[in-house]
Amino acid sequence: MTPPNPLKNDLFLRALRREPVERTPVWLMRQAGRYLAEYRATRAKAGDFLALCKNPELACEVTMQPIERFGFDAAILFSDILTVPDAMGLGLHFVDNEGPAFHHPLRTEEAILKLRVPEPEAELGYVMDAVRTIKTALAGRVPLIGFAGSPWTLATYMIEGAGSRDFVHAKRLRYDRPDLLKTLLSKLAEAVALYLAAQVRAGADALMVFDTWGGALDPQGYREFSLAAMQDVIERLRVLAPGVPVILFSKGAAAHLGEMSRSGAAALGVDWTASLADARKAVGGRVALQGNLDPTSLFARPEKVRELVAGVLADYGHGPGHIFNLGHGILQHTPIESVAALVEAVRDLSPAYQQAS
Secondary structure, three states: OOOOOOOOOOHHHHHHOOOOOOOOOEOOOOOOOOOOHHHHHHHHHHOOHHHHHOOHHHHHHHHHHHHHHHOOOOEEOOOOOOHHHHHHHHOEEEEOOOEEEEOOOOOOHHHHHHOOOOOHHHHOHHHHHHHHHHHHHHOOOOOEEEEEEOHHHHHHHHHHOEOOOOOHHHHHHHHHOHHHHHHHHHHHHHHHHHHHHHHHHHOOOEEEEEEOOHHHOOHHHHHHHHHHHHHHHHHHHHHHOOOOOEEEEEOOOHHHHHHHOOOOOOEEEOOOOOOHHHHHHHHOOOOEEEEEEOHHHHHOOHHHHHHHHHHHHHHHOOOOOEEEEEOOOOOOOOOHHHHHHHHHHHHHHHHHHHOOO
């Protein structure tokens, strides 16, 4: 395990614990990415996205780029949610202009039952090497977030074989063979928990579970197949990585925030379709909240971005437990000056909300 450095900036971790902070911490989902010229240069060195993910030194380089440029209050491991199914033998590759795909999608009961839970330090050792390298580079500057995809989200890609708009194959399994889908989700919950715990041993300070496609399910399906599997992950992490805070983010599932707040997570990500004030009422002080500026708002002029940031801060209101973020990942062509305006606005405007109301 990487020897810990005393954190120079622990705003993010204190906010996760809903402790008082001097200002609202800020980081952005997908903050290391194609909107940065320096990222594009590093990716060109790697050759392709998957090669970049599997090179610990280059993954460290791109993880650090937004920290160096903007001074965010947390770094997040540069990787991909599909590393786990890749390690399970499905053959991950990326198709130009189409995104991720698998050579061996799960279309039969036999294929699902044959799946093996990977050993993180073996098949996914390059990720742990990246975590250790990043922690050394950070030298205690800010906390490091490790992450994984949720079991349901991973299952959708594994069953469909690629991204999907309708999830026909995954939903057919949900309706025709819910028992088989639950078998798959249980394997994935084990794999995700082991993977996240290994990231903690390598040096991650907090963890995030990305449930990108939870909102594609009906309410009962969300509870039974998405939320239940994430709760399984959290229960396993209580044993494997006790005390490490976990953030759950289910895109398009704002109606379930109250139920999610009872999952054992320390914080919930909120997308831009929900009001933070409503989310705060729904969770009843049980968890911190992260979010939730619309990523497309960053295409507005910087002065407007400042107004919108002010609106998000006001929507959450006074008191601790808020981490400023977008409602989903930053978009590829986002103007750099708008990101700088967002960070500046959070730093300027948030201290007033951290005082007693």
